Amino acid sequence: MMKALRQEAAKLLQEKRAALIIGFAEREGHPALFISKPEDCERLFYDVSCRQNLAAYLSKPEVSARRPVAIVASLAALRSLVVLTAESQAAPGQVLALAVDKDAFLGTFDVAGAAELLRSKYPDLGPEKALLERVGELSKKSVVERAAFWAEEFAKCTRCYACRAACPGCYCARCIVEKNAPQWVSTAALGHGNYSWNIMRAFHQSGRCTLCGACEAACPQGLPLMVLNAALDREALEEFGARPGYDPEGKPVIGSWSAEDDHSYMR
Ligand code: SF4
Ligand code: SF4
Numbered sequence: 001m002m003k004a005l006r007q008e009a010a011k012l013l014q015e016k017r018a019a020l021i022i023g024f025a026e027r028e029g030h031p032a033l034f035i036s037k038p039e040d041c042e043r044l045f046y047d048v049s050c051r052q053n054l055a056a057y058l059s060k061p062e063v064s065a066r067r068p069v070a071i072v073a074s075l076a077a078l079r080s081l082v083v084l085t086a087e088s089q090a091a092p093g094q095v096l097a098l099a100v101d102k103d104a105f106l107g108t109f110d111v112a113g114a115a116e117l118l119r120s121k122y123p124d125l126g127p128e129k130a131l132l133e134r135v136g137e138l139s140k141k142s143v144v145e146r147a148a149f150w151a152e153e154f155a156k157c158t159r160c161y162a163c164r165a166a167c168p169g170c171y172c173a174r175c176i177v178e179k180n181a182p183q184w185v186s187t188a189a190l191g192h193g194n195y196s197w198n199i200m201r202a203f204h205q206s207g208r209c210t211l212c213g214a215c216e217a218a219c220p221q222g223l224p225l226m227v228l229n230a231a232l233d234r235e236a237l238e239e240f241g242a243r244p245g246y247d248p249e250g251k252p253v254i255g256s257w258s259a260e261d262d263h264s265y266m267r
Contacts, residue, residue, distance in 0.1 A: 004105040005046060005072065009098060010038035012070050012108065018096060022057055023072040024050040032057065036066075046072055046100050051217035052166065053210075055080035059089045059171040070108070073097040075122055076212035078114045079245025080168040083208055085111045086250050089171055111248050118246055125245075126237070127211055127230035134224070135231045150228075154198045156221040159189040163201065163215035163225060169208045176200065202228040207236035207253030210245045 005023075012018040013036065025033040026045035032052060035041055054071040057063045058081070073081060078097055084090040092111050099106035099117065109117055118125070127135070138146060161177075164170040177185045177197055185200065186193030201215075202225070209229045216225040236242040239262070242253045 001100070001103050001105045002045065005098060005100065006041045006044050008105070008108055009035070009044055009070065009072075010041040012096065012098075013038045013041070018068050018070040020063065020066040020069045021072075021098075022054050022063070022069065023098070024052070024054075044072065048102055050074075051214055053077045053080055053168050053212040053214040055084060055090075055168040056166060056170075056214070058084055058095060058168070064091075067091065067094040068096065069094065070096040070098055073099050073114070074212065075099075075101055075118070075125060076210045076245075077168075078109070078118060079125065079210035080212065081111060082115050082118070082245045082248050083210060083252070084168060084171075085248040087208075087252065087255075092248070115246060115248050123246075124243070125211070126243075127226075127233060131226055131230045132234075134227050135234065138227060139231070150198075151195065153223050154194040155191070157189060157194045157198060157223060158221060159187065159194065159197065160220060162218040162220060163223075166214040166218035167205065168210075168212075169205050170201070198223070198225075198228070202232055204254065205229060206232035207240060207242040208244050209233055 009021045009023065013021065019036060021035040021041065023033050023035065023044040024030040024046055025043060030045060030050045032054060033043060053076060054073065055077045058069065063069055071077065078099055081090060081095065081097055085092055090111065095111060097109045097114050099109055099114065106117065138149065141149065164175065177187065185196045211229060211233060213226055219225060236253050240253045
């Protein structure tokens with residue numbers, strides 16, 4: 001698998017189909033690797049411990065300036081690439097994916113090809129069983145108990161925003177938590193500000209999150225962010241039929257409205 005991935009990446013650079021490859025380094029922690037010379041592709045690495053979602057780099061100006069770009073993309077990162085395209089954050093024709101799944105190299109795909117691969121071979125990606133079980137356990141608790149659970153977790157948050165930096169869906173040039181005129185959310189790493197920040201982060205990802213796990217992996221405080229992400233993923237699927245990352249022209253739930261939506265909550 002590694003040989004095929006490295007050879008294909010080098011070929012993309014040689015043929016100038018990509019000017020930059022973003023992959024994973026072999027060393028501890030598998031940080032992102034930015035490669036522009038074919039001979040350096042020997043340094044590329046991938047296995048399931050590579051937790052970053054490299055699609056997060058696609059909306060960065062430093063990367064946009066070096067297009068065409070190819071990223072090493074897990075299935076979740078492929079979905080993120082499709083979401084970013086639907087949200088006009090990744091230029092079609094300027095981004096390629098070196099698709100990987102566990103220990104297999106699946107080939108090189110443009111955005112349309114990635115969406116087709118997902119639709120045909122992986123049509124119902126969603127939270128893993130263990131994660132769904134954690135969501136199920138929590139949903140059995142009362143609203144008060146759930147609020148107490150999350151208050152305890154959110155109290156550990158130091159507002160470092162590593163979760164935001166790791167997420168391809170968090171690409172606003174200026175996040176609402178940094179606005180101070182007016183200040184919508186307290187910036188102190190305390191009580192209600194922490195609660196607001198964490199709920200808002202998850203809410204903005206609902207129907208857009210591809211369950212890559214990069215936010216939770218980046219959190220130095222060990223917050224169970226995937227439980228929240230998965231719960232909202234299920235809500236978006238059940239209430240709106242949203243399964244993000246399959247349609248490069250699809251509209252995100254959070255950014256669309258339909259007369260058919262359930263309006264019963266308005267009184
Ligand atoms: S919210 Fe977390 S799991 Fe969802 S796309 Fe962003 S980084 Fe990945
Ligand atoms: S990474 Fe963790 S500690 Fe940092 S802001 Fe996100 S939830 Fe809070």
